[in-house]
Amino acid sequence: MSTLEIKNLYVSVEDKLILDGVNLLIRGGEIHAIMGPNGTGKSTLAQIIMGHPKYKLESGEILLDSIPIQEMAVDERSRAGLFLAMQNPVEVPGVTNFDFVKTAVQARQPDNKKLRVGKFILAFEDAAKELKMGSGLSHRYLNEGFSGGEKKRNEILQMKLLKPKFAVLDEIDSGLDVDALRIVGENVMGMKSSELGMLLITHYQRLLEYIVPDFVHIMIRGKIVKTGGKELIQKIDKEGYDWLKTELGIDSLVDQPKQYSLGTCATNVGK
Amino acid sequence: MNSLPFIFSPLSNTLVINQGVVQKRPRGLVLKHKSNAFHLSFSATELTKPMNVVIFNQNTDLLLDIHWKAFSNQSVNLFWFIPDGVFDNSLSLQADASSKGRMNVIINDQSAELKTLLNITLEEASSVDFALTLIGGSNSFVQHNVYLNGVFASYKGLGLSVNHQAQMLEVKEAVHHQQPNTTSMLTNFLIANDLGYIRYEVIGKINKGNHGSNCKQQNRGVILSDGGSVQVDPLLLIDEYDVEAGHGAAIGDINPDELYYLQSRGLNEAQAKRLIINGYIKPMLDRFEYVPFAQYLEKQIDQIIKGDDLLGESL
Ligand SMILES: Nc1ncnc2c1ncn2[C@@H]1O[C@H](COP(=O)(O)OP(=O)(O)OP(=O)(O)O)[C@@H](O)[C@H]1O
Numbered sequence: 001m002s003t004l005e006i007k008n009l010y011v012s013v014e015d016k017l018i019l020d021g022v023n024l025l026i027r028g029g030e031i032h033a034i035m036g037p038n039g040t041g042k043s044t045l046a047q048i049i050m051g052h053p054k055y056k057l058e059s060g061e062i063l064l065d066s067i068p069i070q071e072m073a074v075d076e077r078s079r080a081g082l083f084l085a086m087q088n089p090v091e092v093p094g095v096t097n098f099d100f101v102k103t104a105v106q107a108r109q110p111d112n113k114k115l116r117v118g119k120f121i122l123a124f125e126d127a128a129k130e131l132k133m134g135s136g137l138s139h140r141y142l143n144e145g146f147s148g149g150e151k152k153r154n155e156i157l158q159m160k161l162l163k164p165k166f167a168v169l170d171e172i173d174s175g176l177d178v179d180a181l182r183i184v185g186e187n188v189m190g191m192k193s194s195e196l197g198m199l200l201i202t203h204y205q206r207l208l209e210y211i212v213p214d215f216v217h218i219m220i221r222g223k224i225v226k227t228g229g230k231e232l233i234q235k236i237d238k239e240g241y242d243w244l245k246t247e248l249g250i251d252s253l254v255d256q257p258k259q260y261s262l263g264t265c266a267t268n269v270g271k
Numbered sequence: 272m273n274s275l276p277f278i279f280s281p282l283s284n285t286l287v288i289n290q291g292v293v294q295k296r297p298r299g300l301v302l303k304h305k306s307n308a309f310h311l312s313f314s315a316t317e318l319t320k321p322m323n324v325v326i327f328n329q330n331t332d333l334l335l336d337i338h339w340k341a342f343s344n345q346s347v348n349l350f351w352f353i354p355d356g357v358f359d360n361s362l363s364l365q366a367d368a369s370s371k372g373r374m375n376v377i378i379n380d381q382s383a384e385l386k387t388l389l390n391i392t393l394e395e396a397s398s399v400d401f402a403l404t405l406i407g408g409s410n411s412f413v414q415h416n417v418y419l420n421g422v423f424a425s426y427k428g429l430g431l432s433v434n435h436q437a438q439m440l441e442v443k444e445a446v447h448h449q450q451p452n453t454t455s456m457l458t459n460f461l462i463a464n465d466l467g468y469i470r471y472e473v474i475g476k477i478n479k480g481n482h483g484s485n486c487k488q489q490n491r492g493v494i495l496s497d498g499g500s501v502q503v504d505p506l507l508l509i510d511e512y513d514v515e516a517g518h519g520a521a522i523g524d525i526n527p528d529e530l531y532y533l534q535s536r537g538l539n540e541a542q543a544k545r546l547i548i549n550g551y552i553k554p555m556l557d558r559f560e561y562v563p564f565a566q567y568l569e570k571q572i573d574q575i576i577k578g579d580d581l582l583g584e585s586l
């Protein structure tokens with residue numbers, strides 16, 4: 001069974017400490033959800049796992065199957081089985097969706113094996129159909145001019161074809177209408193297997209009705225402050241995060257993140 | 272270069288000028304030739320197949336005139352291989368009233384110094400879809416003038432310039448809207464690697480009284496190395512209210528967000544850059560129905576964007 005483990009993770013962006021000691025263990029087959037107020041560091045966690053060059057790992061470890069990956073390049077992490085469906089998928093003009101996904105799938109073929117293009121085309125078309133994406137989308141430029149919902153579906157399309165071991169889905173539900181939410185939810189659930197661990201970042205209960213998490217974590221100000229089961233979701237949906245702040249003795253959820261002096265414990269710089 | 276780098280099918284409609292001498296001439300082509308000046312003309316009743324013109328082993332300056340007569344509909348591909356030397360060339364295209372056509376020009380420049388004067392004239396209701404690819408050239412200067420001389424004339428121009436090492440290219444492209452209801456749309460893609468330098472001045476000019484005209488330009492440049500440089504100076508000179516005009520430019524390194532996104536799906540840096548640059552080149556490659564040439568062009572451009580060692584071995 002695969003594992004993805006986050007150990008004592010401190011991460012800063014532009015000299016501002018965002019993640020303040022995050023610990024998390026995800027095993028293959030498990031679905032974890034992270035919820036939390038805006039700006040608490042959920043996407044930061046997602047991006048540092050993938051290796052975004054703007055985020056700086058001050059200390060801590062990210063282990064994939066017990067192997068530290070923080071020194072690995074972004075593309076190596078991907079080929080090692082990590083996938084991030086981004087909150088804001090990037091538009092790449094001039095590169096068609098199809099060519100891009102084909103190159104990505106090709107990049108994970110073993111050296112001695114060539115991609116069978118015919119087979120790939122069929123797989124691509126099937127995946128697009130299952131996500132109810134218009135057929136024209138494959139020959140359009142990557143995410144350029146895609147609607148919010150189309151971009152999100154396109155992330156899931158890539159996930160289906162790249163078959164990761166661990167997938168982080170960052171607000172895959174935002175911008176989706178009711179039908180699209182169901183389609184995306186069903187497609188993600190369709191991929192559920194003991195070979196796939198998932199981390200869902202979301203604000204709403206809706207998505208979690210389709211994708212039922214085994215664990216729910218609440219992140220506030222760069223820390224996971226509570227972990228529980230799906231009962232947490234409903235509570236947050238009804239009551240927000242205020243009860244937590246009372247329970248945990250946090251006065252305000254929106255105050256300034258504390259300044260962090262760099263260079264004291266900075267050792268690993270993920271690149 | 273003693274022979275052509277790729278082979279034309281014997282059946283293709285190809286004019287070959289080797290060392291300033293006509294070596295192959297398709298049947299039915301109207302060609303006048305006087306020392307180093309060549310004049311081709313096409314009328315509505317003759318030749319509608321795409322026509323290839325190949326110029327290589329050039330040993331003197333060369334002048335090429337192409338004339339699309341009224342109501343003709345022609346497609347011309349010009350492959351111009353410039354050998355080492357110093358040259359002052361001229362190419363002109365005259366599109367008579369109601370003619371329409373498509374022209375692809377590739378200047379593959381290995382000279383020490385090259386000047387190219389390019390004049391395109393459009394008469395009433397004519398329409399020209401023109402593409403110019405400039406590859407290499409130690410020191411190359413192109414003066415590219417487009418004259419929209421008749422009402423409802425319409426010009427579409429696509430440019431691709433690729434250079435590397437310490438090559439220098441300067442292009443002055445100017446479109447003159449001299450009649451009402453004329454249209455021009457220019458798109459340029461510029462790629463510099465190593466110490467390559469590319470500068471484009473792109474001028475759209477609408478004189479007073481030429482209402483209903485539309486003049487647009489879009490320039491994109493990408494620099495693949497620290498020492499490379501791409502500069503675009505767009506200029507719109509408009510002396511009339513009732514017109515549409517606009518320009519956009521995006522020049523820079525490859526967008527790091529785009530790179531990250533592609534890499535996050537498992538493409539290494541070289542593959543990711545390659546895919547992004549292909550996006551610039553593809554519109555040009557797609558214009559060639561003639562596959563061996565598209566392949567040749569792709570290989571040439573590949574060599575350049577590989578650079579000295581920038582993109583690594585894996586390309
Ligand atoms: N690239 C960046 N440059 C500067 N600041 C950043 C960057 N990325 C994140 N931050 C800051 O880090 C903090 C955490 O942001 P993050 O995107 O991780 O929040 P989030 O929990 O995902 O919020 P949301 O629910 O709104 O998506 C915010 O204050 C944000 O402004």
Ligand SMILES: [Mg+2]
Binds near residue numbers: 042043044087170
């Ligand atoms: Mg976020």
